[in-house]
Amino acid sequence: MNARYRRLQVALQRARLQAIALNPGPSLTYLTGLHFHLMERPVVAFFTAEGQQAVVLPRLEAPKVAGRDALQPFFYGDDPSQWQAAFREAIAALGLERARIGVEPTRLRVLELRYLEAAAPHAVFPSAEEVLADLRVVKDADELAAMQRAVDIAQRALEAALAGFRAGMTERELAAEVVVQLLRHGSEPDLPFQPIVAAGPNAANPHAVPTERPIQRGDLLIIDWGATWEGYFSDLTRTFAVGEVDEELARIAAVAAQANAAGRAAARAGISAGEVDAAARSVIAAAGYGAYFTHRTGHGLGLDVHERPFIFGGNDEILRPGMTFTVEPGIYLPGRGGARVEDDVVITAEGARSLSDLPRALRRLE
Numbered sequence: 611m612n613a614r615y616r617r618l619q620v621a622l623q624r625a626r627l628q629a630i631a632l633n634p635g636p637s638l639t640y641l642t643g644l645h646f647h648l649m650e651r652p653v654v655a656f657f658t659a660e661g662q663q664a665v666v667l668p669r670l671e672a673p674k675v676a677g678r679d680a681l682q683p684f685f686y687g688d689d690p691s692q693w694q695a696a697f698r699e700a701i702a703a704l705g706l707e708r709a710r711i712g713v714e715p716t717r718l719r720v721l722e723l724r725y726l727e728a729a730a731p732h733a734v735f736p737s738a739e740e741v742l743a744d745l746r747v748v749k750d751a752d753e754l755a756a757m758q759r760a761v762d763i764a765q766r767a768l769e770a771a772l773a774g775f776r777a778g779m780t781e782r783e784l785a786a787e788v789v790v791q792l793l794r795h796g797s798e799p800d801l802p803f804q805p806i807v808a809a810g811p812n813a814a815n816p817h818a819v820p821t822e823r824p825i826q827r828g829d830l831l832i833i834d835w836g837a838t839w840e841g842y843f844s845d846l847t848r849t850f851a852v853g854e855v856d857e858e859l860a861r862i863a864a865v866a867a868q869a870n871a872a873g874r875a876a877a878r879a880g881i882s883a884g885e886v887d888a889a890a891r892s893v894i895a896a897a898g899y900g901a902y903f904t905h906r907t908g909h910g911l912g913l914d915v916h917e918r919p920f921i922f923g924g925n926d927e928i929l930r931p932g933m934t935f936t937v938e939p940g941i942y943l944p945g946r947g948g949a950r951v952e953d954d955v956v957i958t959a960e961g962a963r964s965l966s967d968l969p970r971a972l973r974r975l976e
């Protein structure tokens with residue numbers, strides 16, 4: 611954790627920020643290992659470029675920060691009229707009354723920002739989104755081990771869920787089974803997202819929500835699921851044939867798997883994220899389905915389900931060893947069905963290694 615904070619200090623100085631203010635979420639976990647739930651009561655931690663750390667939090671959370679001598683706590687009680695004072699004391703103790711304090715616009719809520727602005731009316735609060743993304747984008751060995759474990763849990767859980775599959779069960783029933791098996795196989799309860807189980811025409815929607823529709827013979831079935839280990843996520847997708855599917859549905863499933871393979875094969879250090887997208891997309895375009903691949907090829911993965919690097923056409927971010935992201939091309943035929951194959955890969959010195967290895971060819975379920 612200290613090494614991470616030292617890297618943050620350098621990055622803050624470079625960005626001319628005197629501090630960052632974080633509320634509960636992946637960046638706070640990354641820097642401290644602390645987990646707080648986002649509640650109606652604000653929790654805000656400060657990290658200064660000079661190396662001082664403080665946190666404003668409800669007194670009932672005191673046990674969580676006990677023994678962390680470097681982190682100076684500013685507690686408040688149940689009466690909301692006291693909360694502002696805790697923010698003022700923290701800002702004064704850190705000398706941030708007139709500072710540039712970086713925040714995460716996609717995380718920090720109006721709730722916390724109002725307290726910060728009132729405590730430091732002469733400070734400014736620019737986005738530190740990129741500073742933090744830069745810190746987190748290359749994973750170390752511990753992070754990769756956690757992600758591998760999240761993948762292993764997810765793969766075993768899916769096999770267990772499929773063992774209970776029968777045609778005629780609803781998407782929701784199968785989704786529930788996937789969740790149960792994820793937890794039973796050791797996933798932390800904060801799943802990266804609710805599994806997507808989408809069959810038949812529902813599979814033509816990349817972000818489908820499981821419905822009461824029974825999964826029928828002749829359907830393509832998309833399952834998009836993931837597990838959590840030490841806060842790190844996996845995010846996988848496989849496509850299945852329920853009984854016999856028609857020729858074109860079998861074809862799009864095969865093309866999606868080929869596009870996934872092409873994306874993984876292209877991925878390596880020194881090329882751009884956009885080139886990975888192009889490698890996967892060109893396979894689908896060549897098969898005549900370019901118009902039916904309606905989303906980016908992938909996204910970075912780690913303590914967030916969607917983080918840098920984003921794998922979209924034209925993105926010139928250069929891939930580096932230790933970056934982790936999904937490769938998940940899909941083809942969606944409105945009203946008929948869809949297919950997607952998603953793996954989690956890490957850039958290595960030699961190329962890219964997939965953390966996931968479940969068979970990708972269309973597998974038939976009965």
Ligand code: CO
Pocket residue numbers: 845846909936938952
């Ligand atoms: Co994904």
